Every structure is written in C-alpha cells, then in structure tokens.
Amino acid sequence: MTKPVTTQRVNTDTPLLHADGVSSIRGGRVLFAQLQFALYSGELWQISGANGAGKSTLLRMLAGLLQPSSGGVFFNGHKLAAYRNEFHQQLLYIGHKAAVKPELSALENVFWQRRLGGDKSAQLNDERDWDVLEQLGLLGLEEELTGRLSAGQQRRVALTRLWSSTAELWILDEPFTALDVDGIALLQQRFKQHLDNGGSIIMTSHQPLGLADLPLQQLTLAPLQQEAMSE
Numbered sequence: 001m002t003k004p005v006t007t008q009r010v011n012t013d014t015p016l017l018h019a020d021g022v023s024s025i026r027g028g029r030v031l032f033a034q035l036q037f038a039l040y041s042g043e044l045w046q047i048s049g050a051n052g053a054g055k056s057t058l059l060r061m062l063a064g065l066l067q068p069s070s071g072g073v074f075f076n077g078h079k080l081a082a083y084r085n086e087f088h089q090q091l092l093y094i095g096h097k098a099a100v101k102p103e104l105s106a107l108e109n110v111f112w113q114r115r116l117g118g119d120k121s122a123q124l125n126d127e128r129d130w131d132v133l134e135q136l137g138l139l140g141l142e143e144e145l146t147g148r149l150s151a152g153q154q155r156r157v158a159l160t161r162l163w164s165s166t167a168e169l170w171i172l173d174e175p176f177t178a179l180d181v182d183g184i185a186l187l188q189q190r191f192k193q194h195l196d197n198g199g200s201i202i203m204t205s206h207q208p209l210g211l212a213d214l215p216l217q218q219l220t221l222a223p224l225q226q227e228a229m230s231e
C-alpha cells in the first residue's frame with residue numbers, strides 16, 4: 001500500500017480538480033488509499049514515487065479514464081461522471097507512450113491531434129501546424145512517417161498538442177521522457193506560459209526537475225506495508 005505525502009497549502013476557493021478519498025486496488029494490491037488531492041488554477045504538480053507505486057494509475061483516475069476503487073474525482077466541484085463533456089473540453093491528457101500514429105507523417109499527426117482535440121476548422125497543411133512544428137524543431141521532418149522518427153522526435157510530435165490545445169488542465173505522464181536538453185528547455189518554457197495564463201499541470205516524472213522559476217508542488221506515492229485486499 002502507498003501513502004500519499006503532499007505539500008501543505010491553504011486555499012479556500014474551489015479547486016479546479018480534486019480527489020476525495022480515492023483508493024486504487026489492482027491485482028489484489030492496494031496502490032494508494034484514502035488519497036486527498038487538490039489542484040488549483042495556475043498550479044504545477046509532480047507526482048513521484050517508485051516504479052509500480054501507482055503514478056500512472058492515479059493520473060488515469062484524475063483524467064477520468066479509470067474508476068477509483070473508492071472515493072471520487074471532482075472538476076470545478078462537480079463529480080467527473082456527471083460533468084464529462086465540460087471536463088473533456090478542458091482536459092489534455094498525454095499518456096506515457098508516445099501517443100502518435102506511426103503510419104502518419106508528423107504533419108498529419110499534428111493535424112489530427114488538432115482535429116480530434118475539437119478544432120473543427122483544422123485543415124491539413126494548416127499554417128498553425130507548421131508554426132507548431134517549427135517551435136518543436138521538427139521542420140524538415142514533417143513528411144517523414146512518425147514511426148520512423150527517433151524516440152525523442154516522436155515525443156516532440158506528441159507534445160505538439162501542448163502548443164495547439166487550448167485546454168486548461170494538462171495531465172501528462174512522463175512528458176520529459178526521451179527529450180534532449182533543448183527539448184526539456186522547450187517544454188519547460190511551454191509549461192511556464194501555460195501556468196502564467198492560469199492553466200494547470202499534473203505530471204509524473206522520475207527526474208528531479210530543474211524548474212527553478214516554476215512553482216512546483218509534490219505528491220509522493222510512498223510505499224507502505226502491503227495488505228492483501230480484494231478488488
């Protein structure tokens with residue numbers, strides 16, 4: 001079982017997202033229990049913990065992709081299940097896999113990400129997509145099949161969503177994976193812009209983050225003595 005350890009903060013406003021007493025039991029193992037978590041607009045949270053501690057599981061719960069074994073997740077004070085459409089309009093979730101279509105070019109991936117993100121005006125070869133590719137250092141690779149790009153280049157294609165989306169809440173599983181030093185700096189700059197605009201971010205990362213000018217808050221899933229439980 002793991003015990004949540006969070007930093008202390010005092011804020012009386014309604015959180016943008018909060019988890020109230022959530023627990024996860026997977027394969028008869030308690031990953032976390034009675035977890036309390038609240039995220040407010042403009043905040044950046046890092047969820048850390050050992051391999052298998054339940055970080056991805058918690059992110060998927062917070063993104064409404066997985067039901068907690070007990071407890072609930074709330075967006076702007078509304079239970080997710082009853083507020084799904086509004087929540088999805090404000091959510092950008094990127095899982096730990098690259099989340100790109102390998103059989104499409106980088107440019108096609110960026111287009112489809114924009115279209116599937118709800119932008120009905122999006123067109124293939126959109127100037128905005130070229131801008132995003134340029135910002136991510138992907139110019140010259142736009143016609144390449146994404147599956148043939150390197151791991152870091154594929155990650156950059158996946159992360160273009162952070163440049164084209166208008167979602168308020170980003171939930172990102174290991175976004176820095178495979179990025180080089182320049183890629184990490186680019187992503188940190190984008191985080192800062194998003195937070196300065198009042199956006200919020202929850203992410204996992206195994207790396208200690210050098211986010212000196214970003215107000216990082218920590219939630220650690222720490223291992224406790226395991227108890228056998230049924231799901």
Ligand SMILES: Nc1ncnc2c1ncn2[C@@H]1O[C@H](COP(=O)(O)OP(=O)(O)OP(=O)(O)O)[C@@H](O)[C@H]1O
Binds near residue numbers: 026027049052056
């Ligand atoms: N679909 C599933 N069914 C049963 N158990 C699962 C399932 N998915 C994950 N688990 C288990 O839940 C535990 C937590 O997995 P999770 O991916 O959340 O860990 P993590 O903290 O993100 O790990 P890592 O740092 O390695 O990415 C693991 O022991 C894993 O085997």
